[in-house]
Amino acid sequence: MSSIDRRDFLKLGLAATATAAVGVGMSRIPLPMAAVGAGLKSAPAGDTEPEIIRADEAAALPRADHDQPSPHHWAMVIDQGKCVGCDLCLAACHAYNDTPPNISWSRVEEVAPTADGRRVFRPTPCMHCEDAPCVEICPVGATYHRYDGLVMMDYDRCIGCRYCQLSCPYGVRHFNWEAFTGPNPDVPAAGHPEVPRRPRGVVEKCSFCVQRIDRGLAAGLTPGRDPDATPACVVACVYGARTFGDLNDPESMVSIALRQRPDAYRLREELGTGPRVYYLPATPTEVSES
């Protein structure tokens, strides 16, 4: 049952991502940005037009209330056996989130090769830790847990003290050392980013494309299954190395992946930060294969 789901998803994912990824990668073909952007605005299902939530509005969404259980448990699962280090995910991220050329919300690093000499890569987005050091120590609460547990930035509140950069065990927080003006070379000519640009002097980081999740949920879509409700990097990955979904849903892609691969690991787990990004090793251990 679950394997059929998985295959279905892969087909769907491949079909949807091929267009987006190629377009974003070549960056002069205007298709994907326009298609996604316009798709939601001009093709609503019936009379229920989905409301587009911008990042600054998302910031106004309720902060975490620890008495209330979170309705979702978002997680990203990255299969290192599939990642080839092509950086397409970064290109999509740059384009959708309008990041300056010198800032990349997630990075793809080459790590130690497998025993049989295959190259291995490790994409590193924000881990959206359940017990995030940055949320704990931000003096003004500019970085915070959203109602669903995602670690958000309030760019209007950040004072730019950069303490969170010191606190992050994963080094995924970036400071805007200078103002980013002019056109973004990573945004296709006919496309448009989904979130407003950050001002000089604040720290920014991966948001799990929270604007896409919220917009998708408002439109009745399922993040992780429907490309329009899924983080751009996941949609853009031609190789299906990145998957996204709700761990509260046992049939979500991420739940299935983690069930199938007990050797999944998280980065610097010993620190107790509870990252929401899981990695599947390039070489599956004996346990998972048997």
Place this chain on the structure above:
Amino acid sequence: MTQITAIKAFVRNTVLPALRQPVIRFMLGLSVLMAIGVAAALVVFIEGLHVTNLTDLVPWGLWISIDLSSIALAAGAFSISAIAYILRRKELIPVAKTAVYVGFVCYSIAMMMLLLDIGRPDRFWHGFVFWNIHSPLWEVTMCVGLYFTVLLMEVAPIIGHWEPVEQRFPRLSHRLGSLHALTPYLAVIGLCLSTLHQSSLGLTYGNLIARPIWSRPIPMALAFYISAIVGGIALVTCISLLAPHLTPRARINKAALDKLAYTVGWAVLFLLVVRWWDLMSMPVDYEPAKSEALYILTRGRLAFNFWGLEILLGMVVPAVLLLVGSFRRNERARILALAFVALGVVVYRWNTNLVGQLVVFGQVPGSDVPLFTDYTPSLIEILTATGVIAYGLLAVTFGVRYLNVIDHGEVVEAPAEAPVPAAMIPSSSR
């Protein structure tokens, strides 16, 4: 024509003789440095922080070190006030006045540095409005803000007694002077606030699990607190002892200061023990990033700073100069030793801030290979920092020259009890 001759006469009669005075030249030089600093600061505000050499891997550099150092050296204000008013060492009350003024200058330095350092100086007030009570840095922000207010109230009488204020605004002068009655209460508040934020500054580093070399909450908080008290008292004593050599306006109570210096001698030994326990009692088995950082500190690029400046010059040498009998009689050695103690605390802050950032863990391929980073302040960082420090020196010079902040002659009566210097160590009197 008459105006020009008048100006010429003014220059000949007033400006030129003034320029012959070394103090005036000193203050002029500092003013020039300050002006350069202001220009550099404007460049930073207009251009943004990319003119610095700070990076995402080393986001806290020279400015933070100066900020930490000046807050540490300002600790003389609360500690001497506490000794004078809470432990009731009356002979130290005039010294507390000096300490409060120096502390006020140091805190204003710190606030200028912070204003430069944050990415959004226009939002400096956010810390007071948006609270994250879990953050040590928030606690520091609140306490520094509140304590600066306390210092303002403590400094107000000093400003009130400035001659021009006294002559032109006698009523204001009286009002400001009347704040003096609050001083004992302010000493208590200052002690609380300072204890909170001086230790929280250590905790600011100590609670970062991402940086193993810093991740020692209690030792870091303790070491920051104790070193601040030692360095702060040392600086105030040093300035007070030095001032009479430079200007006749400074009058000091030598006996009281010598006792303070002797206390600093013991305190710096205690600091050495704390620092040693804190750093050297770490497990020696390999731990990524921590072992490398320890190597950088003890054998790598910070080794001279650590062994030479911090341990030897900042602790061992002053302890010898302040405690060993034959050196104790030499006043020059005493002043030098106290300056070394203050310098040692500054170097301690610099080392501590840098050591956790020069090696970064988990940012590089494999995640278990630590990455070595680099940081040298840019020219603009150095110019602004020099400007701010020049402001500090200028403010202290101004205070000594015009505000009589070093006038310890007010209380002349010697302490009634037998002068046992060691009894002044605060811990023993409780």
